[in-house]
Amino acid sequence: MGRWEPNARERLEQAALELFQERGYAQTTVQEIAARAGLTERTFFRYFADKREVLFWGAGTLQKLIVDAIADAPEGTPPLDAVAAGLEAAATMLQPRREHARARHALILADADLRERELHKLASLASAMADALRGRGVADLAAVLTAEAGIAVFKVAFERWIELTKSRELSRHIRASLDELKAVIDGVGQTKKNE
């Protein structure tokens, strides 16, 4: 106890995912996760505040990546392009972890508490993205709408990435969803012209 354990976080995360899939999230204890990983409960709590955090600790890292990419986009970049750069950064982080992302997503869909937690994390992300856009001088209404549109694109792209069997990259799904969103919006413009 107390000594350094190689790859402790990864081992705990892997053990937790296995147990959640075998027994269900609610039926798994921290003690069981630690035992499966060959570590102590004390080590578990050095890395995660509670059982739920095994599934959500990456959200903060992801949010920081996205927000930093939005802030760092070259001056004059249109708001949705800055958001697209943020989503690309997220895709780069997630791409090597597709199997993990898929397993995590299935667990979240199966548990009401985890679903609510995920919705809350997405709402926080949207809010942080809007703040980053405001920090670039984007007006409030445009900042909020661009952030929400970005979240919609990301959600749709993410679900297609983990659900579809052919192994298209997440970043390509993001670009396809952005293009589809543009097509949808252009449909409205056209109708108005024909009135």
Added chain:
Amino acid sequence: MGRWEPNARERLEQAALELFQERGYAQTTVQEIAARAGLTERTFFRYFADKREVLFWGAGTLQKLIVDAIADAPEGTPPLDAVAAGLEAAATMLQPRREHARARHALILADADLRERELHKLASLASAMADALRGRGVADLAAVLTAEAGIAVFKVAFERWIELTKSRELSRHIRASLDELKAVIDGVGQTKKNE
């Protein structure tokens, strides 16, 4: 007990909002709500499954209005225009209840459980809107993105409607948000052309 009480639902709702604002949502009991309304607990439970439902019973009605308007839009209506028709229908229902909507929104923001519940209701609404679009023959990706874009527009418009002191109508906020979303998306299109 058991006899018909005039305007029981409205009286219970009004009493609940008053008490939630005076004492906080968590500190208010169903017994106190019924007493304030001059009714029995039994009458309360004839209208609401629990305390929380006083704040959420309208969500089902709102969702049905929006989904029906999407389904009933004339053939050939572009997806985002069908969604706009749905949001207009919601605005017509909400417009006379601005003070209620404002009080309800403040209560929800102040309580974590209520915030999660509200996020969940919005996610259900997005899902029902996407289903209604698929029912019109809209392809899956376009349906999901249009529904999510509609939710973003509605959230932003709703918050502006209840926060801003000048009494612009909700439907005008919805149209302004839709126009802003279009402008944001067009910004991207322009950048791509200039590459």
